[in-house]
Amino acid sequence: MRALHLLLVLSLTGCAGAKLERYGDAMVRVERGTQGVVDGVSATKNVIKQDCVAQVEAGKLTTEAERMKCVEGALELVRGSKVAVQAVKAALVSFWTLYPVLEAKLQRGEKLDAGDLAGLVSRSDAVVAAYQDLIKYAKEAKR
Amino acid sequence: MSLSWEKLLTKGLPIAVKVLREVLQGLADGSSNEEIRQRASSPDVILDEELDQLRDDEEDLLEFIRTGK
Numbered sequence: 001m002r003a004l005h006l007l008l009v010l011s012l013t014g015c016a017g018a019k020l021e022r023y024g025d026a027m028v029r030v031e032r033g034t035q036g037v038v039d040g041v042s043a044t045k046n047v048i049k050q051d052c053v054a055q056v057e058a059g060k061l062t063t064e065a066e067r068m069k070c071v072e073g074a075l076e077l078v079r080g081s082k083v084a085v086q087a088v089k090a091a092l093v094s095f096w097t098l099y100p101v102l103e104a105k106l107q108r109g110e111k112l113d114a115g116d117l118a119g120l121v122s123r124s125d126a127v128v129a130a131y132q133d134l135i136k137y138a139k140e141a142k143r
Numbered sequence: 144m145s146l147s148w149e150k151l152l153t154k155g156l157p158i159a160v161k162v163l164r165e166v167l168q169g170l171a172d173g174s175s176n177e178e179i180r181q182r183a184s185s186p187d188v189i190l191d192e193e194l195d196q197l198r199d200d201e202e203d204l205l206e207f208i209r210t211g212k
Contacts, residue, residue, distance in 0.1 A: 024179040031182075031189060038193040045200050049207055056211040067208045075204045082197040089190040096186035103183070 017106050020099070023124050027095055030131045034088050037138050041081045048074040077141040084134035091127040098123055 052061060052070035061067045068075075102116055112120075182189060206212065 021176075021179065024183075025175055028175065028178050028182065034190060035193055038196055042196060042200050045204065049204060052207065053212070061211065064208055067211060071204050071207060075201065078197055078200045078204065082194065082201070085190055085193055085197065089194065092182075092189050093186045096182045096189065099179075100183045 016112050017103075020102055020106065020112075020120070023095075023120060024099060027092060027124065027127055030088070030127055031092060034085060034131060034134060037134055038081065038085060041077055041138060045074040045078055073141070077138070080137050080141055081134065084130070084137050087130040088127065088134055091123070091130040095123040095127055 048071055052067065055061050055070065056067070061070055098119055102112055102120060105112060105116070
């Protein structure tokens with residue numbers, strides 16, 4: 001009886017714990033996705049810059065204004081991505097600040113209340129929204 | 144109403160075991176848990192490398208505009 005009770009309590013705790021961990025996994029994936037986007041932005045910037053460097057070597061783009069014009073798309077992409085990544089970072093920091101608080105609660109055998117769950121959902125939603133903005137921006141800018 | 148131990152054992156226990164198995168499977172994924180631990184303990188450094196990379200990219204382009212190199 002005692003063993004069964006313990007098993008059921010553990011399984012219920014495990015339910016919430018597993019759910020919390022799934023949120024954590026999802027946030028790790030968003031972070032990895034962001035790293036991928038940044039790598040893509042850097043690669044795009046390098047391609048544009050190389051083309052412009054080639055033009056300089058061919059005797060063109062003799063003024064700063066001309067060189068600026070050549071790389072302005074890349075500069076915009078990098079600057080805009082920086083702003084978007086900062087937003088993703090802020091959202092992730094907010095999520096990961098809450099995460100150990102909820103984890104500790106579960107480890108003490110307490111249940112997550114409606115406020116806890118609402119906080120978890122709203123912070124993870126904010127991460128996803130910021131990440132979607134980054135993707136959207138990077139796609140638009142690369143066009 | 145008397146508790147039906149037979150129902151509890153035949154229906155409840157398999158569900159509990161299934162959930163426990165899923166939890167243990169998640170725990171077995173060591174790298175993901177380690178990554179979660181790192182982020183939960185030091186959230187402030189998240190994506191700092193990526194932001195540094197973008198700052199370097201910006202500086203590289205500004206340098207090209209100034210010097211052509």
